[in-house]
Each structure stands twice: as C-alpha cells, then as structure tokens.
Amino acid sequence: MLIPILATAIRVFWVLVEFPYVLRHKIRPAKNWDKHSAKLWDAANLFEMLGMILGFAGIGRIQMGTSFIGVLGLTFLITGIVVRWTAIKTLGKYFTGTVLIKDDHRLIRSGVYKHLRHPAYTGALIAHLGLGLSFSNWFTLGLSSIPFIAVALYRMRVEERALKEAFGSEYVAYSQTSKRIIPGVY
Numbered sequence: 001m002l003i004p005i006l007a008t009a010i011r012v013f014w015v016l017v018e019f020p021y022v023l024r025h026k027i028r029p030a031k032n033w034d035k036h037s038a039k040l041w042d043a044a045n046l047f048e049m050l051g052m053i054l055g056f057a058g059i060g061r062i063q064m065g066t067s068f069i070g071v072l073g074l075t076f077l078i079t080g081i082v083v084r085w086t087a088i089k090t091l092g093k094y095f096t097g098t099v100l101i102k103d104d105h106r107l108i109r110s111g112v113y114k115h116l117r118h119p120a121y122t123g124a125l126i127a128h129l130g131l132g133l134s135f136s137n138w139f140t141l142g143l144s145s146i147p148f149i150a151v152a153l154y155r156m157r158v159e160e161r162a163l164k165e166a167f168g169s170e171y172v173a174y175s176q177t178s179k180r181i182i183p184g185v186y
Helices: 002-024 037-057 066-094 119-134 138-167 169-176
Strands: none
Touching (some): 066 119
C-alpha cells in the first residue's frame, strides 16, 4: 500500500505546483480555440480519481509482480512529470490550460519542442500511465490512462488546427520535421 500512497502524494504535489501556474497565466482569448478540450481534460482527471479510489479499495488488483509494477509506475510518474514541466518551462508564457493563441504568440521549436510538437502531453501521458501502474490495479491503470489518451488525441488536433491557422506554412513546415508525442514514431 506504500507505493500507491507515494504515487497519490506525488500526484497531489503535481497538481499543487501546476494548477497555480495555469491560473497565473490565464487570459481571456480573443477567439475560442479550445473546443471544450480543457473541460474534457478535467473530466479525465475525475475518471482518474475514480480509478484511484478503486485501487485503494483493492478492486481489480493485479495479482503478480505488484512490487515491480508499482516501482515501475512511480518511475514513469516522476519521469512524466519532469518531461511535462520541462515542456511547460520551455513554452513559458505561452503555456495555458486552454488552447489559445496570444497576440504576441510565437511558434516554439527549441528544447523538447525541436523533436516533439506536444511534449507536455507526452509527459502527462507517461505520468498518468505511471500513476495507474503504481497502484498495480487494472481499473486504476485503465481509468488513469485511457481517458487522458483519448483527450490528448482530441486536444492535439484542436491545437494543431489553431496553430496551423495562426502560423500557416511555418507550422506546416514544423509539423513535417517533428512528431506529435513519440520521438521518431508518432
């Protein structure tokens, strides 16, 4: 039970650090680019909490290799958070909780964005997978991964449409030299 408690503490710390950052950089966009993707991300968080509750209740527990799976999960959770925060720091003032294009927006193609167009989602997906694994529970794993994968895929399409509209051929050229979330693959 120690590993799920540690994973929960790390998840709470992640929220406590990232949420104020998102609020601090919140602006009212001139155009609604988001297409409800932020609300869907919030819904995925609710599914994850349900999965964690089921995990603590022991419903759906994976029966073998739980120590290894739990430690692997913690490793993924921490690695994913580091990747996400690196992406957020690289974006700086352009990182927001909703999809939007700022008046002075520029296309970031350096750091982790040199090879990936959505490294913050890469990090988030790795972290959520890690949280699910750390509980060694099928329900926690599914409810902390599948909703975020679905929302991230939708949100990437929304962001890419907005960036294509805002930056035109510059974004098209960038998208031809970088992958979405997995280096060299997708």
